[in-house]
Amino acid sequence: MSPTVLITGGTSGIGAATARHFAAAGAAVTITGRHADTVDPAAKRLGVEGIACDGTRPEQVAAMAERLDAPVDVLVNAAGGLPPDVPEGIPPLEAVAQEWLSAMSLNVLTATLTTAAVKDKLAAGGAVISIGSIGAERGGGSYGASKAALAAWNAFLAAELxxxxxxxxxxxxxxxxxxxxxxxxxxxxxxxxxxxxxLVKRPGTPDDIAQVIGFLASPGARHITGQTLHVNGGAFTTR
Structure with a gap:
């Protein structure tokens, strides 16, 4: 039986490369994105299923989860991004609040809501893989802080599941x-x-990340959990 894979933020970039990777391996893949006008053509191009879903909206996430058949073997939380620019003319503290709430919603809430919605459908032997950022380690501002929070949540989730x-x-x-x-x-x-x-003097590619996601979802990675894997060409190193 083909594994089932759910990928949020799957219309472009890392999410789309990941969908392509799993689809090529014969998995049944579903991608999500905020707007049908981007999800539908991306799903058709990638040869996968697509569901329009704003991952910051609980009611939309719940409706998306209802459409999925159990079990879900792999969940990839790839939705996220930089918070949008705050409109000019609003009070400074309101601007700070909007920026930080937006960063947390885009990068943490999307993952936590989606995972909570499909948690009961996750299969034994499955994997949840979330996309963080080097910004959590240095100079990331609200975006980096939200990605650091995502890493902390991942450790909690690993213990739970x-x-x-x-x-x-x-x-x-x-x-x-x-x-x-x-x-x-x-x-x-x-x-x-x-x-x-x-250290390798080249940028990463979406496929670089997709290949690592594929490994983390494979039988060879069954004893790796609760970890943050740095995939950055050596721009940030650990000991």
Missing amino acids: GPRDITCNLISSGYVADTNFFGDAMTPERHERLINQT
């Missing part, structure tokens, strides 16, 4: 090119600076 033989790990990605993450904020100078911070 471990007795059911479900592993939970977080991939802390470095600079990954060919995504929509930076929008218009990426310049040639910034691109070169981020590459020079790596």
Whole structure:
């Protein structure tokens, strides 16, 4: 029987590369994204199922989970991103509150709500894999703090689901090119600076991350859980 895989934020970048990876291996893949006008064409292009779902909205997450058949073998929490710019003219503290609430909603709430919604459908021997960021280690502001919170939650989740033989790990990605993450904020100078911070002198690719996700969901990774794996070309190293 083909494994079933649910990927949030699966319309582009890391999420789409992950969907492509699992679909090529014969898995039954479902991707989610906030808007049907992006989810539907992405699902068709990738040859997978698609469900429009805003992962910050409990009612939409619940409705999405109801559409899934059990069991779910692999859950990939890839939704997230930088908080949008705060509109000008609002009081400074209100601006701070909006930025931080947005960062937490995009990067933590999406993962926690989705996981809670499908938790009872997760199969023994399955895996939950969430996408963190090097920003949690340095200079990340509200975004980095939200990714650090995601790593802390992952450790809690691993302890909760471990007795059911479900592993939970977080991939802390470095600079990954060919995504929509930076929008218009990426310049040639910034691109070169981020590459020079790596030891391998190249940016990561969505497929680099997808391959690691595939490993964490494989039989060879069954004794790896509660971990943060740094996949950044050596831009941040651990001991």
